[in-house]
Amino acid sequence: MNPTPTLERLRFNMIEQQIRPWDVLDLEILDLLAAIRREDYVPPAHRGLAFFDMEIPLGDGSVPGQVMLSPKVEARMLQDLHVQKHESVLEIGTGSGFMAALLAHRAAQVLSLEIDPVLAARAAETLRQNGLANVEVRNADGAVPLPSGPSFDVIVLSGSVARIPQNLLGSLKVGGRLAAIVGEEPMMRAHFVTRTSESKWDTIQPWDTVAPRLLNFPEPSRFSF
Numbered sequence: 001m002n003p004t005p006t007l008e009r010l011r012f013n014m015i016e017q018q019i020r021p022w023d024v025l026d027l028e029i030l031d032l033l034a035a036i037r038r039e040d041y042v043p044p045a046h047r048g049l050a051f052f053d054m055e056i057p058l059g060d061g062s063v064p065g066q067v068m069l070s071p072k073v074e075a076r077m078l079q080d081l082h083v084q085k086h087e088s089v090l091e092i093g094t095g096s097g098f099m100a101a102l103l104a105h106r107a108a109q110v111l112s113l114e115i116d117p118v119l120a121a122r123a124a125e126t127l128r129q130n131g132l133a134n135v136e137v138r139n140a141d142g143a144v145p146l147p148s149g150p151s152f153d154v155i156v157l158s159g160s161v162a163r164i165p166q167n168l169l170g171s172l173k174v175g176g177r178l179a180a181i182v183g184e185e186p187m188m189r190a191h192f193v194t195r196t197s198e199s200k201w202d203t204i205q206p207w208d209t210v211a212p213r214l215l216n217f218p219e220p221s222r223f224s225f
Helices: 004-022 027-035 044-049 071-081 098-106 117-129 166-170
Strands: 088-092 109-114 135-139 152-161 172-184 187-197 200-209
Touching: 004 027, 004 071, 027 071, 027 098, 071 098, 071 152, 071 172, 071 187, 071 200, 088 098, 098 109, 098 117, 098 135, 098 152, 109 117, 117 135, 166 172, 172 200
Parallel strands: 088 109, 088 152, 109 135, 152 172
Antiparallel strands: 172 187, 187 200
């Protein structure tokens, strides 16, 4: 029996039953999700979960919170960022490489930082096998500012933080956008920040979700008495 129709049916159901109901209605985004093989980016042990509405574990479990975000969260973030073909993108938290693949199809160039060397190598190889030459996966701690201080049109944090670091806001070009999931469990909100001038950033918080923490970003102080 040819498994392809089954995969395509699962992919179709993912888009129609999970992603569209989350207000992802941009037809170019939906077409992209139909074309990119999400299952290629899922660890072999969990490939049967590729199209489920859930976070998929990555790595060997030694580093907590290493997951592939749910399809609807990745799709909504991509839609709401409005990435353009001429733009440069910084992603923090490569994970499986799937979000980097989505971004690569929308942007001119993507730099994706992954703190786990095993995940970084695996994602880079998967992206290479899928012919995405405009993505660089770098094994690096995204919480550490880039030494050369480049600026980007789009910055994506593929995980949650307690607050958005100022150095990342400063790395946006004027007109650039940053997406991050911000807050504490059980309530976090997606933040979309646009740099409107050299000294001004505007933020909207259009939807709620929860995601594991990105490693090494500052946490608020907690006092106990």
